[in-house]
Amino acid sequence: MVKIGNIILGDFPLLLAPMEDVSDPPFRAVCKDQGADLMYTEFISSEGLIRDAIKSRQKLDIFDYERPVGIQIFGGDEEPMAMAAQIVEATNPDLLDINYGCPVKKVVCKGAGSGILKDIPKMVKLTSAVVKATRLPVTVKTRLGWDDNTKNIEEVAERLQDVGIQALTIHGRTRTQMYKGSADWSLIAKVKNNPRIHIPIFGNGDICTPEQAVAARQKYGVDGIMIGRAAIGYPWIFNEIKHFMKTGEHLPLPTVFERVEVCKKHLRHSVAWKGDVVGILEMRRHYTNYLKGLPHIKDFRQQLVTCNTLAAVEDVLDKVAIHYKDHVIERTSPLADNNLLPANNEVVDCNVYG
Incomplete structure (x- = not known):
């Protein structure tokens, strides 16, 4: 223990x-x-x-x-x-x-x-x-x-x-x-x-x-x-x-619906803690990571990063869940490609790489 x-x-x-x-x-x-x-x-x-x-x-x-x-x-x-x-x-x-x-x-x-x-x-x-x-x-x-x-x-x-x-x-x-x-x-x-x-x-x-x-x-x-x-x-x-x-067995991978629901929960916590404007703005960096692996996601992602209200963001996320309801996201290494990680190694903020 x-x-x-x-x-x-x-x-x-x-x-x-x-x-x-x-x-x-x-x-x-x-x-x-x-x-x-x-x-x-x-x-x-x-x-x-x-x-x-x-x-x-x-x-x-x-x-x-x-x-x-x-x-x-x-x-x-x-x-x-x-x-x-x-x-x-x-x-x-x-x-x-x-x-x-x-x-x-x-x-x-x-x-x-x-x-x-x-x-x-x-x-x-x-x-x-x-x-x-x-x-x-x-x-x-x-x-x-x-x-x-x-x-x-x-x-x-x-x-x-x-x-x-x-x-x-x-x-x-x-x-x-x-x-x-x-x-x-x-x-x-x-x-x-x-x-x-x-x-x-x-x-x-x-x-x-x-x-x-x-x-x-x-x-x-x-x-x-x-x-x-x-x-x-x-x-x-x-x-x-x-x-x-x-x-010794793997859990089933989270479905697109589950990814969206956790993303929405993350968003609501962000708005509750930071306020509507900052909470929505700073949440934008996370959408690519939650939705990684979805094909042709660019249009939805563009909508997500231009929405300015909680309701509007959740509406787009709900549309993502419906559009990709039958899609299975394959397991990929999160270390290979992460949107939060700068391309160079001299980052401004430390510990991002864990």
Whole structure:
């Protein structure tokens, strides 16, 4: 049974990755419905929280239906991070996560995210300051190291555990890899199998099918896995993995009607949380992913991204369900083509790739 502090997560929990501009409350709601065991907010700047920045404060919004849920923060200085931890605690999440994995230049150049992988003693001091500042369980998400010559994740895991973190998620790439190549799970396994390590170790990187999830559990021995881009437009991935692990069989693929209904639920949550204008506008990025695999969908998609009212969008989605009622969408790899993912690797917002 996997536990973080007093949070019981089950035998092999599936975590939803904190993805900037993706993992907001509306998206988390549909992932929770489809079996996510633990979810995180989009990452939040410690400096932004202290300055009372509107966007940073809005990211603190969590709801009882999504528990257990963690709030993730990032920063490069002890005092702001400790102060941010106290602000986070006041919002009553189940845990606090520190982002040491974001590879984006504007974060790294401040010594935050994966930038801190160049200075492990500072990383330890920063983590210790956060742990001491809050009563919440503190967890960390990080990478294997800065580059191929500094894959120091085993040392990092031991030292962070020693200062009090209660779980560690490891993305199987270095900072210099960004999101290129394949994730290396062998080093994640070394951390998990280290006899000094007693906290839960979660693996992250390239998991997009039930078979890959089973392999991660059986071959690498991790306590659970974190899923990012595979859930974008396809929250069913969580229940599919759970069913496959239990039975060895695949769940039937969601029908077009089921895709539309979940998309509509996502939309309604978006409007309820962000308001009509912003909720509808920001939902437009998701339609391609929910409807991926439908032939000749361009006209419907064009209608969806020009509708300005909830009723109008739902009307178009209902027409999609009727038009494609007999169509079966084949299973495809969500890592191969995702509308939310930029063509280049120097993205503005980090963690989108999960």
